[in-house]
Every structure is written in structure tokens, then in C-alpha cells.
Amino acid sequence: xxRDTDWDGVRLHVVTGKGGxxxxxxxxxxxxxxxxxxxxxxxxxxxxxxxxAQIFDLPPLPYEERRIAVAPGGGDVYALAIDPEEAMLExxxxxxxxxRAGRALTRMGIVDFATTVAPGFRxxxxxxxxxxAVRRKDRNGRRVYDAVVLDAPPTGRITRFLxxxxxxxGLAKVGPIKNHSDLVSxxxxxxxxxVHFVTLLExxxxxxxxxxxxxxxxxxxxxxxxxxxxxxxSQLPQAxxxxxxxxxxxxxxxxxxxxxxxLADGAADASKAAEALLEEIVEHARRTELELKExxxxxxxxxxxxxxxxxxxxxxxxxxxELAESMRNxxxx
Amino acid sequence: MIRKAxxxxxxxxxxxxxxxxxxxxxxxxxxxxxxxxALGLRAAERGRCAVVLTVDPARRLAxxxxxxxxxxTPREVASYDNGGKLFAMMLDMKRxxxxxxxxxxxxxxxxxxxxxxxxxxxxxxxxxxxxxMAMEKLGQLRRSGEWDLIIVDTPPSRSALDxxxxxxxxxxxxxxxxxxxxxxxxxxxxxxxxxxxxxxFGLVAGAMTKLLGAQVLKDLQTFVSAxxxxxxxxxxxxEMTYKLLxxxxxxxxxxxxxxxxxxxxxxxxxxRLAEERMPLAGLVVNRVHTSPVSGxxxxxxxxxxxxxxxxxxxELTAAVLRLHAGRMQLAAREGREQDHFVSAHxxxxxxxxxxxxxxxxxxxxxxxxxxxxxKAS
Numbered sequence: 090x091x092r093d094t095d096w097d098g099v100r101l102h103v104v105t106g107k108g109g110x111x112x113x114x115x116x117x118x119x120x121x122x123x124x125x126x127x128x129x130x131x132x133x134x135x136x137x138x139x140x141x142a143q144i145f146d147l148p149p150l151p152y153e154e155r156r157i158a159v160a161p162g163g164g165d166v167y168a169l170a171i172d173p174e175e176a177m178l179e180x181x182x183x184x185x186x187x188x189r190a191g192r193a194l195t196r197m198g199i200v201d202f203a204t205t206v207a208p209g210f211r212x213x214x215x216x217x218x219x220x221x222a223v224r225r226k227d228r229n230g231r232r233v234y235d236a237v238v239l240d241a242p243p244t245g246r247i248t249r250f251l252x253x254x255x256x257x258x259g260l261a262k263v264g265p266i267k268n269h270s271d272l273v274s275x276x277x278x279x280x281x282x283x284v285h286f287v288t289l290l291e292x293x294x295x296x297x298x299x300x301x302x303x304x305x306x307x308x309x310x311x312x313x314x315x316x317x318x319x320x321x322x323s324q325l326p327q328a329x330x331x332x333x334x335x336x337x338x339x340x341x342x343x344x345x346x347x348x349x350x351x352l353a354d355g356a357a358d359a360s361k362a363a364e365a366l367l368e369e370i371v372e373h374a375r376r377t378e379l380e381l382k383e384x385x386x387x388x389x390x391x392x393x394x395x396x397x398x399x400x401x402x403x404x405x406x407x408x409x410x411e412l413a414e415s416m417r418n419x420x421x422x
Numbered sequence: 423m424i425r426k427a428x429x430x431x432x433x434x435x436x437x438x439x440x441x442x443x444x445x446x447x448x449x450x451x452x453x454x455x456x457x458x459x460a461l462g463l464r465a466a467e468r469g470r471c472a473v474v475l476t477v478d479p480a481r482r483l484a485x486x487x488x489x490x491x492x493x494x495t496p497r498e499v500a501s502y503d504n505g506g507k508l509f510a511m512m513l514d515m516k517r518x519x520x521x522x523x524x525x526x527x528x529x530x531x532x533x534x535x536x537x538x539x540x541x542x543x544x545x546x547x548x549x550x551x552x553x554x555m556a557m558e559k560l561g562q563l564r565r566s567g568e569w570d571l572i573i574v575d576t577p578p579s580r581s582a583l584d585x586x587x588x589x590x591x592x593x594x595x596x597x598x599x600x601x602x603x604x605x606x607x608x609x610x611x612x613x614x615x616x617x618x619x620x621x622x623f624g625l626v627a628g629a630m631t632k633l634l635g636a637q638v639l640k641d642l643q644t645f646v647s648a649x650x651x652x653x654x655x656x657x658x659x660x661e662m663t664y665k666l667l668x669x670x671x672x673x674x675x676x677x678x679x680x681x682x683x684x685x686x687x688x689x690x691x692x693x694r695l696a697e698e699r700m701p702l703a704g705l706v707v708n709r710v711h712t713s714p715v716s717g718x719x720x721x722x723x724x725x726x727x728x729x730x731x732x733x734x735x736x737e738l739t740a741a742v743l744r745l746h747a748g749r750m751q752l753a754a755r756e757g758r759e760q761d762h763f764v765s766a767h768x769x770x771x772x773x774x775x776x777x778x779x780x781x782x783x784x785x786x787x788x789x790x791x792x793x794x795x796x797k798a799s
Binding site: 107108109110181185187190191193194209243256260261262263264265266267291292293294321324325326329339342343345346347349350351352362365366368369370372373375376379401402403404 | 449452628635636641679681683684726729743751779780
């Protein structure tokens with residue numbers, strides 16, 4: 090069943106975000122959401138942290154595409170943890186048939202060396218492997234994966250990471266690496282790619298998101314949507330929050346309520362408890378105010394925004410499916 | 423809530439004149455930089471001459487310390503009657519690297535290195551460069567003797583303790599066969615390296631040329647031979663800084679937030695620091711949620727809200743009770759995450775800093791964080 094989504098035609102979903110915003114969680118949930126209804130999606134990790142394995146409660150992933158989850162309505166999520174060294178060997182074998190030379194390079198620490206001296210090389214290997222998966226076709230000429238989700242480096246490094254041609258251009262003006270990076274760039278800068286940002290409704294992550302989007306656009310890379318993660322729904326109506334901030338909250342009414350609920354022993358006890366609870370309300374109101382401001386700042390970017398509620402029980406498999414469903418309901422997948 | 427963990431006494435560490443270096447480490451997004459700045463301010467207010475070295479390019483932090491920008495030189499932020507002073511600086515990784523090259527190579531060689539495309543790539547984007555340069559800068563500040571307390575905030579690395587690995591990594595890099603291969607022409611009086619090679623090396627050289635192209639290989643060779651002369655000093659300094667970190671007078675503070683990933687990272691840091699025999703002072707847990715009504719449990723609060731809702735009265739109270747229940751649940755979850763850490767590391771002192779409803783914007787904000795950190799003891 091095909092539905093309209095905000096990202097029809099996009100095959101490479103790059104997910105970035107500031108540390109602590111839940112980037113890997115969002116990438117995993119997005120992969121599940123995209124796979125729903127019988128599609129095949131590859132979830133890629135590049136930083137060697139084994140975050141995907143942890144989130145899906147699996148043993149560490151090898152450098153190999155394997156099925157890790159079944160999506161709602163029958164779809165498959167495959168996962169791959171890309172190791173730059175393995176990617177290099179594969180690349181040499183695939184394009185040059187140089188398996189033995191590749192092993193020798195690794196043994197001598199050359200791959201380690203080259204990726205250390207020039208991180209652009211490392212990035213081009215990683216993005217190269219990712220875009221290869223995006224482009225890969227089966228015998229009938231159909232794409233093997235309907236979509237690829239890349240759990241990418243954090244916001245601070247994302248433009249540099251994706252802008253491989255520029256990074257490599259200073260090092261290799263001609264030759265195979267240059268050609269390879271041009272190929273990667275062709276995919277990354279095309280309408281088949283969208284770079285999504287994960288943020289919280291807090292000042293620093295929002296600022297980083299705004300800076301990241303601006304940087305990305307300047308580099309001619311396709312900015313995607315913003316996933317606002319760990320959103321806490323307000324329990325209190327805005328009018329009540331306003332009175333709390335202005336110091337006009339009706340503590341007497343709350344005290345009566347507490348007494349009626351059997352939570353306080355006398356009038357004095359009830360009003361003491363009500364005063365204490367008021368502290369929580371005021372704090373909540375301030376927090377909400379701040380969140381509103383941050384949300385408005387995000388609106389100005391003009392990118393689609395998706396809100397993901399805080400998972401009450403922390404991130405587990407059930408939580409991932411919950412987030413995936415929420416993404417689908419909002420049109421992200 | 424944490425019951426068994428000993429309490430981290432921040433003031434005792436800051437007041438101890440023997441404390442000369444404080445290293446704040448932790449995963450990204452846990453408030454490491456803010457913790458470092460708050461410690462620096464508190465130290466200055468208590469009479470220390472402190473400098474905060476940060477790698478976080480957040481403008482807000484500079485602004486919170488009343489500076490329009492932070493650059494590679496320590497700038498004075500505040501001074502007090504008791505002689506206390508606070509300085510702050512932000513690491514400019516490339517500038518620091520350039521300075522080392524300039525200090526260690528003759529002008530001609532320095533120029534060769536600085537203009538080489540590989541150097542430019544290495545100095546501005548190598549993921550370990552920032553860690554290494556932070557340690558280098560720390561060594562410089564310490565040797566200058568101008569400050570009696572240096573507080574350093576470590577980079578949010580992919581691998582969180584990269585700064586500890588930097589010296590070793592550099593060593594491995596320098597001693598590798600590949601470096602020797604590339605520097606061979608210089609040592610063999612200009613003859614091509616590859617003529618000297620045996621069959622195995624020949625295979626590799628062929629592969630490299632094919633992969634990288636001849637120009638890249640030549641640039642790489644020039645770069646490595648030029649850098650070769652500078653390397654000795656480099657490594658020695660890296661080792662000195664490493665020893666400085668292990669020495670008495672250094673205190674590592676691991677920073678975390680009460681969330682699963684951050685606490686897991688914190689546990690990893692603590693273990694790793696012990697392995698490296700680095701002096702751990704304790705753990706600071708930022709953004710901990712507590713409640714002024716902690717006696718009213720989530721369960722009781724929810725039950726009361728349900729009852730009021732069923733009776734159709736006191737709508738406001740019911741909503742407030744639900745809000746409170748949510749907060750108690752959050753506090754309980756955070757408590758569990760911290761308990762995991764404490765049961766695995768029962769001897770590590772912990773300080774909890776309550777969540778603030780607003781971000782830090784100025785020195786008052788930093789001071790408030792410092793107060794909360796100290797109040798934990």
C-alpha cells in the first residue's frame with residue numbers, strides 16, 4: 090500500500106543530531122517506519138559505537154548486512170556497521186581485483202595511516218559504501234533496498250562528512266579516489282537524499298540544528314526534516330500555566346482538591362502541600378515557555394517538523410515501534 | 423535515589439591548593455562545558471587563579487562568561503578581592519598545531535609542512551587532532567605557571583577517551599612501517615623509495631599508486647618526510663602531558679546526565695581511568711529531576727487523580743497530580759539509572775546537580791550551577 094509521505098522519492102535518509110538527542114534511536118525508528126508495509130530498508134552505522142546492536146538488544150554487528158527486525162505490516166530492516174578498513178578492502182577487490190595488495194596494506198597499517206592523516210578518505214569510504222547500497226540493483230534492475238537510513242556523525246561534523254568531494258579535492262585532484270568521491274557526491278547531493286536533524290526542545294540542540302541546516306544549505310546539500318525528540322506533553326492548560334508564571338495561581342483551590350482527594354490531613358497540611366506543588370507547576374510553566382520559544386525558532390527553518398513523545402519506560406524495542414508509528418502518522422515515512 | 427554513594431565534595435577539591443588540573447570528561451550533551459565553567463568560576467571566587475580551557479565552540483558559553491568570543495589565548499573573565507581570577511580560552515586546534523610546527527621546524531621546513539594539503543587536512547579535521555591539541559595546550563598552560571588551577575573540558579569524541587589515546591596513537595603512527603617506507607627517499611639520498619623495496623613493498627606501492635594516484639602519493643611523501651624532523655619533539659611532549667595527567671594534583675571529574683547512555687559512558691570512563699591509573703575525583707550528574715513533594719509517590723498521585731476525575735470534581739487538582747506523577751516517574755527512572763552506576767562503582771563519590779528550568783546565560787547562571795554542585799555535599 091502506497092501512501093503519500095513528505096519524502097517520496099528519497100532513498101537515502103541521513104540522520105544527524107547533537108550528542109544526547111537520541112540520534113540513533115530516531116534513525117532506528119525511521120528505518121522501521123520506512124520498512125512498514127513490506128519494504129526493505131538498510132540501517133547503517135558508521136562510528137563504530139555499535140549503537141544499533143544496543144538499541145535492538147543484539148550482539149555486536151559485523152561488517153555484513155543482516156536482517157535485524159521485522160516492520161509492522163511485513164517489511165524488513167537490515168543493519169550494517171561500516172568499518173572503514175573493511176570498506177577499503179572491499180573497494181579494492183571490487184574495482185581492482187586487488188585482494189592480496191589490500192591485505193598487505195592493512196597489515197602494514199596503511200589504511201589506518203591514510204584514514205588518520207586524511208579523514209576525508211575515511212569519510213569517502215564510509216559514504217561510498219552507503220551510497221553503493223543505495224544504488225545497488227538486483228538482477229531485474231530493481232533497487233535492492235527501498236531506502237537506506239544512515240545513523241551519521243553528529244551535527245557539528247555532518248556537512249564535512251557529507252561534503253566528501255570538497256574534503257577530498259584538496260588531496261586528490263585526479264585519480265580513482267577523486268572519481269569515487271564524485272560518484273558519492275552525485276548521490277548525496279541529489280533529490281534522492283535528505284539530511285534529517287534530531288533535536289530536543291532545548292536551547293543548545295536547537296541552535297546547533299539551525300546552524301547545521303544553514304551550513305548544509307550553503308554546501309548545497311539537501312536538508313530534510315527536523316525530528317523533535319523526547320517531547321513531554323503538557324498536563325496543564327496554557328491558561329493555568331500563565332497564571333502560575335504570573336504568580337496568580339489559585340493555591341487555595343488546589344489545597345481544597347488535595348483535601349478532597351484524601352491527600353492532606355487538615356487545612357494547614359493541604360495548603361503546605363499545595364505550595365510545594367506550585368513550585369513544580371511554575372517550573373513546568375517556565376519549561377513550557379522555553380520550549381515554545383525553541384519550537385518557534387524551528388518553524389522559521391521552513392523544514393517539516395515531527396514531534397516524538399518521550400518514551401515513559403526508556404528506549405526499548407516496544408518504544409521503537411511506538412516512535413515508528415508516530416513518524417508514519419505524521420507523514421515522515 | 424542514590425543511597426550508598428559517597429558524596430563528591432567539590433569545594434574541598436577547589437580549595438586544595440595542591441589541585442592544579444581538573445579534567446572534565448563525559449559523553450556529548452551532558453553539560454560538560456558548563457560544569458567546567460561553573461567549577462572555574464567557583465574556584466576563582468574562592469581565591470584561585472583559574473583558567474578554563476574549552477573545546478566547545480558554543481558562543482553561548484563565551485557570552486555567559488561576558489566575552490564576545492573565545493580564542494586561542496586565555497582572556498580574563500572576572501577577578502575578585504581575595505586574589506581570585508577567572509580566565510577562559512577556547513582551543514583553536516589548527517592554530518595550536520601550526521604553533522608547534524613553527525616552534526619545532528626551521529622556517530623553510532615549517533613552510534613546506536604548513537602548505538602541504540595533507541597537513542591542512544590533518545590539522546583541521548583529523549578526529550584525534552583536537553584531543554591531542556587540547557592536551558598540548560594543557561601542557562603549555564601548566565608549564566607557563568601563570569595559573570594555579572587549570573580546568574579542561576575534553577572534546578566530545580567519538581570514542582570518549584580519545585585524548586588519553588592520542589599520545590599512544592601518535593606513537594603508533596610514527597613507528598609504523600608505512601612512515602618508514604614513505605620517509606625512505608629522504609634517508610636514501612633522494613632515490614625513489616620504491617626502488618629499495620622488496621617484492622611485498624612493491625605490491626603495496628603499486629596498489630597505492632593505483633588507488634591514490636601518483637600526485638597524492640608524492641604529496642604524502644613530502645608531507646611525511648617534512649614532518650619527520652618535527653616528530654621527535656612531538657612525541658616527547660605528548661608523553662609528558664600524559665604523565666602530568668597521572669600525577670598528583672590532577673583530578674578527573676566524570677560528567678553525566680541521569681540517562682542510560684550517559685551513565686553507561688560514565689561507567690566506561692571510570693573503568694578506563696582506573697586502567698590508566700588516572701586520578702578520579704568523582705562523578706557529577708547534571709540535570710537530575712527531584713520534587714519538592716517527594717513524599718507523594720507517583721502511584722498515590724495517579725490514583726488520587728483518577729478518583730477526582732471519576733467523581734468529576736477538582737479538575738485542576740487532578741491535572742496537577744498527573745503532572746506530579748509524571749515528575750516522580752522521571753525521578754524514579756533517573757534514580758534507577760544512577761543506581762546501576764553506584765552498585766557497579768560503589769566507591770566513586772557523586773554530586774548531583776538538579777535540573778534548572780532555564781539554560782545558563784551569564785555568570786549568575788554559572789554561579790547557581792556551582793552552588794548546586796557544592797550543595798550536594
